[in-house]
Amino acid sequence: MRVLGLALYGPLAASTRYRLGQYVPGLAGHGIALEVRSLLDDEYLRRRFSGGRLPLAGMLAKGLHRLGHLRDQRHDVAMLHCELYPLMPGWLERRLLGSTPYVYDFDDAFYLKYRRGGLGVLDRVLGGKFDVVVRNAAAVTAGNRTLHRYASALNPRSTLLPTVVDTDRYVPAPRQASRIYTVGWIGSPSTAPYLDQLIEPLSLLGREGPVRLVVVGGPAPAIAGVDVCEIPWSEASEVELINTFDVGVMPLPDDDWARGKCAFKLIQYMACGVPAIGSPVGANTDVLQGGCGFLATTPEQWTDALRRLRDDRELARQMGQAGRERAVAHYSLHLHVPILAETLRNAAQGGTPCVA
Amino acid sequence: MKKNIDDLTVQSFGDEWSRFDQSAMGEEEARKIFQDYFSVFPWDALPAGASGFDMGCGSGRWATLVAPRVGHLHCIDPSSAIDVARSRLSAVGNVSLHQASVDDGVLPAGSQDFGYSLGVLHHVPDTAQAIRSCVAMLKPGAPFLVYLYYAMDNRGAAFRLAWQCSDHVRRLVQRLPPAPKHLVTDTIALLVYYPLARTSMLLEALGYDVSNVPLSYYRSRSWYTMRTDSRDRFGTPLEQRFTRDQVEGMMVAAGLVDIRFSDNAPYWCAVGVKR
Numbered sequence: 001m002r003v004l005g006l007a008l009y010g011p012l013a014a015s016t017r018y019r020l021g022q023y024v025p026g027l028a029g030h031g032i033a034l035e036v037r038s039l040l041d042d043e044y045l046r047r048r049f050s051g052g053r054l055p056l057a058g059m060l061a062k063g064l065h066r067l068g069h070l071r072d073q074r075h076d077v078a079m080l081h082c083e084l085y086p087l088m089p090g091w092l093e094r095r096l097l098g099s100t101p102y103v104y105d106f107d108d109a110f111y112l113k114y115r116r117g118g119l120g121v122l123d124r125v126l127g128g129k130f131d132v133v134v135r136n137a138a139a140v141t142a143g144n145r146t147l148h149r150y151a152s153a154l155n156p157r158s159t160l161l162p163t164v165v166d167t168d169r170y171v172p173a174p175r176q177a178s179r180i181y182t183v184g185w186i187g188s189p190s191t192a193p194y195l196d197q198l199i200e201p202l203s204l205l206g207r208e209g210p211v212r213l214v215v216v217g218g219p220a221p222a223i224a225g226v227d228v229c230e231i232p233w234s235e236a237s238e239v240e241l242i243n244t245f246d247v248g249v250m251p252l253p254d255d256d257w258a259r260g261k262c263a264f265k266l267i268q269y270m271a272c273g274v275p276a277i278g279s280p281v282g283a284n285t286d287v288l289q290g291g292c293g294f295l296a297t298t299p300e301q302w303t304d305a306l307r308r309l310r311d312d313r314e315l316a317r318q319m320g321q322a323g324r325e326r327a328v329a330h331y332s333l334h335l336h337v338p339i340l341a342e343t344l345r346n347a348a349q350g351g352t353p354c355v356a
Numbered sequence: 357m358k359k360n361i362d363d364l365t366v367q368s369f370g371d372e373w374s375r376f377d378q379s380a381m382g383e384e385e386a387r388k389i390f391q392d393y394f395s396v397f398p399w400d401a402l403p404a405g406a407s408g409f410d411m412g413c414g415s416g417r418w419a420t421l422v423a424p425r426v427g428h429l430h431c432i433d434p435s436s437a438i439d440v441a442r443s444r445l446s447a448v449g450n451v452s453l454h455q456a457s458v459d460d461g462v463l464p465a466g467s468q469d470f471g472y473s474l475g476v477l478h479h480v481p482d483t484a485q486a487i488r489s490c491v492a493m494l495k496p497g498a499p500f501l502v503y504l505y506y507a508m509d510n511r512g513a514a515f516r517l518a519w520q521c522s523d524h525v526r527r528l529v530q531r532l533p534p535a536p537k538h539l540v541t542d543t544i545a546l547l548v549y550y551p552l553a554r555t556s557m558l559l560e561a562l563g564y565d566v567s568n569v570p571l572s573y574y575r576s577r578s579w580y581t582m583r584t585d586s587r588d589r590f591g592t593p594l595e596q597r598f599t600r601d602q603v604e605g606m607m608v609a610a611g612l613v614d615i616r617f618s619d620n621a622p623y624w625c626a627v628g629v630k631r
Contacts (some may be wrong), residue, residue, distance in 0.1 A: 056563055117399025200424035207405040207427065222394065224426045224470075286436060299424075 003344055005036035008082040014044035015107055018163050019081055026337035032344055037069050049189045077348040078102040078158035082110055090132030102346045104134055107143030107163050108262025111150060126157040138347035144264040159343050163262040165271045168333040172273030172324055173243035180210040180227065180309045184245030186238060186265055192218030197251040201302040202226050216241050232331055242272045246316065247309045248280040263287040267331045270323030275316050277305045292323030360486055361457045365479045366435045371534045372591065373437035376584040378417040385578055390421045393474050396618045396627045397501050406469035411458055411490050412476025416441030423448050430463055432456055458486045463493045473564035478596045484606040493521040494630040500612060505625035509599040518570050529590045534537040537591050545586035549574055553582065573621045600624050
């Protein structure tokens with residue numbers, strides 16, 4: 001069976017790598033050939049993150065290129081992640097997908113994209129875009145319970161498919177005893193501002209002893225008395241870097257967008273045996289269970305959780321081990337390849353879109 | 357001895373910050389502007405639990421972002437804006453507020469680990485003396501960050517001409533009573549700031565370099581910020597502008613070394629370390 005994977009961004013985007021790319025070898029073992037095509041390449045993301053000018057002519061060319069992919073009739077089913085084209089109405093996306101049944105996949109609250117923030121002015125025109133795309137999908141794969149709840153209300157063929165890791169690649173490394181307590185975060189420039197929640201707790205900890213904040217993949221906040229390290233993200237080094245953390249953190253604001261987050265950072269930390277602390281928002285509350293970390297809301301709770309993991313190394317070790325076991329048992333790629341394979345087969349066989 | 361303060365300007369700022377207490381500024385925008393100012397500030401050189409001061413804190417908009425990062429922050433402002441800052445910072449435990457001018461010596465000499473003054477000291481009669489007063493409160497090795505209005509010395513003739521025209525307008529507008537002044541500066545924000553800023557945003561999206569377009573700094577700023585800065589720019593009685601060399605000269609004369617300027621707008625933003 002042939003599947004056309006339609007990603008919005010290139011492999012620099014975690015969603016492209018982990019929602020589509022990492023499934024290619026596993027699906028091949030199930031007789032499914034997944035071919036991932038991105039609308040926008042890595043250069044687009046680099047420019048967007050660095051504040052550079054966007055390559056408009058190149059973007060237009062890539063848009064036309066995607067039309068070529070859609071006319072390719074060799075695929076049995078499409079797997080659409082996020083959206084086919086930014087700013088395009090849902091009914092038109094559906095028309096462009098033609099008669100090919102499609103699985104709609106999402107790991108963020110994309111349905112809010114044109115309803116809030118800078119693009120909220122387009123609510124009347126595009127606010128319902130994702131409702132149409134989800135409703136007409138042959139199947140839907142949603143990254144967490146919040147997203148699954150939204151999708152299930154529109155399409156009964158919705159499946160919960162968390163964003164998972166290859167637990168053969170994400171493995172714990174022997175912990176090097178360090179004199180400096182290392183708090184780590186991995187992500188992208190778009191979510192790095194959430195780290196501001198940790199400024200006060202880390203500032204307090206910095207007065208009690210040496211503490212380092214390692215920020216991988218985004219700009220780090222400045223904090224007096226804290227050794228702050230900004231490290232560019234690279235696929236080759238991310239596991240090695242996570243294994244240098246004494247604790248991994250995932251602060252989030254409690255808003256509609258954050259509730260659609262899939263707690264992927266926490267899963268990455270846990271798979272490496274690193275104890276984690278996260279805000280009790282969205283999927284974080286589902287993932288951080290079974291004694292693999294702490295949930296923290298207020299600066300005081302964050303400070304207390306960070307202190308406990310700094311001062312009680314045995315507790316940190318136990319939580320790291322529990323996290324690893326939980327990641328293997330619930331969030332491993334091996335477990336989820338068959339689920340996606342079955343979803344794609346069902347979509348190809350019985351993909352009759354319902355009426356918009 | 358005559359105080360280094362302009363009473364009309366102090367009153368004007370008291371009125372400005374009571375109208376624009378900055379509570380309507382979005383978190384993301386505040387963070388970006390904060391980063392613009394503090395991009396050259398050596399946070400990593402501060403000791404844990406550092407104590408410092410915000411000279412001319414106004415509504416306390418930057419103090420809210422600095423306080424969580426440090427041990428203690430003294431917020432100093434001579435105007436009634438200190439009441440706005442007090443209300444805004446009421447839940448923050450590590451700040452002290454002082455209604456005082458720059459030369460009141462509100463903090464002991466040589467006592468502070470850092471200091472900053474953003475967009476304030478060009479509104480006092482003797483800016484060089486004001487910088488010296490700030491630096492006097494620092495410990496040796498402590499950094500001082502200052503933002504002073506630039507004299508368009510890194511701009512072309514057309515840009516400077518546009519500024520000169522706008523300065524004639526400022527000299528008229530600043531004389532108005534508070535309510536009409538507020539109305540006029542809002543009108544300027546609507547008819548000048550907003551169109552130029554949003555045109556810059558559009559041109560940038562189309563791939564053009566907009567760094568030489570007047571007011572392009574506001575292309576991704578909110579309407580609220582444009583109104584605030586229009587009021588700041590056109591409603592203030594005393595305003596001075598300095599070249600980069602003049603700013604550096606004043607900092608050196610105040611006893612600062614290792615002076616670094618930010619390469620990005622707003623100009624001129626510089627940091628130096630007390631000898």
